[in-house]
Amino acid sequence: MSLPSLKEALKAIPSPLSDPLLEEFEQALDEYRAADWEKVGLKAGKFCEIAYCVCAGYVSGAYSSSPFKPANFPQACRDLEQHNGTKGRSLCMQVPKVLAALYELRNNRAIGHVSAEVSPNHMDAEFFLRGMKWIMGEFVRNYSQLPLDDSHAVVEAVTARNFHMVWASGDVRRVLEPARSAGEKVMILLYAEGTPITIAQLQTWVEYKNRTDFKRKVIEALHKKAWVQYDEKAGNVRILPPGQAHVEKSGLLTTGK
Known part of the structure; x- marks a missing residue:
């Protein structure tokens, strides 16, 4: 039996959000494999915005028809925390906190800016990739309607290591x-x-x-x-x-x- 795809595991997320989410995630993986650290960060920023829309839709029960960028991203993530009592901590508190951290690093580090300091792009790219993988794993855990073993296999595949070799x-x-x-x-x-x-x-x-x-x-x-x-x-x-x-x-x- 072949391994179910990530798209299959996330089909409960409306396609206007799941399709661009998967696209940004896969492109980030490609940029990482190509050792283009700056582009990994660029993809991470867009990924975070789409992932926030998924979390917001989960909380409200009404998903946006297309991805959007909150006016104040950190505050928007914090606003989701108030729902953790009824909706659970994963997509209301834990994932938004990671999204806020990724987004902060994406917008306020060397990526996209000129600096005389030693470039942190490589180590930042490692953080971006691991953070995105963890978030995708959480989405699979919360949204997958596949059998438990299949869902577990998809999570394992998502979090698998990447190598320059x-x-x-x-x-x-x-x-x-x-x-x-x-x-x-x-x-x-x-x-x-x-x-x-x-x-x-x-x-x-x-x-x-x-x-x-x-x-x-x-x-x-x-x-x-x-x-x-x-x-x-x-x-x-x-x-x-x-x-x-x-x-x-x-x-x-x-x-x-």
Whole structure:
């Protein structure tokens, strides 16, 4: 069974808000993968405005027909707190507080401004991305009508790690160190994705020519080490905890190793 999409999990949010929310989120991920830190911040600002509209619609029960920017963003976020007693803390208090923090950093740091100081854009981009992922995870928790296991899988996929070593464009992934072995590339890709990947997809990403040899020499060898779980019937592979530990401790995520 394939992993449900983020769009499926958030379909309870009206499309005039969910579609641009997903677009800004995905573009922020693309800019992060491209190491364009300033653009990550620019996307984060628009993302926050749309996410606020989602929270405001949740509180009022009436969603806006299009995203809008509150005149006073911090105050608008604080105004949602008064509803936490009836609507719960997540979308009334916790998410708005994170939105306010992201928005403050977006508008009052180096992004979009000229400064003689050391640029904080990279570390800010890390914060923006993690904050956006956390907010999307909260939206899935509050809005998803999928079965519990599927909702959990979507949250795990949303919060999966991103690496400069893995280039992504649409459904294409590539490890940006050609000298890595096929097995190392598989482990890096599985760790970065955080979800089961089909054999066919992995073979394409690793650029391994022979399917039979790929399964036998690479996937089955990793399966025997208990680094991955190879589901032959489903035709997919997922990383296991010992495999995650191996990736983190072996230096596979460090360039030039």
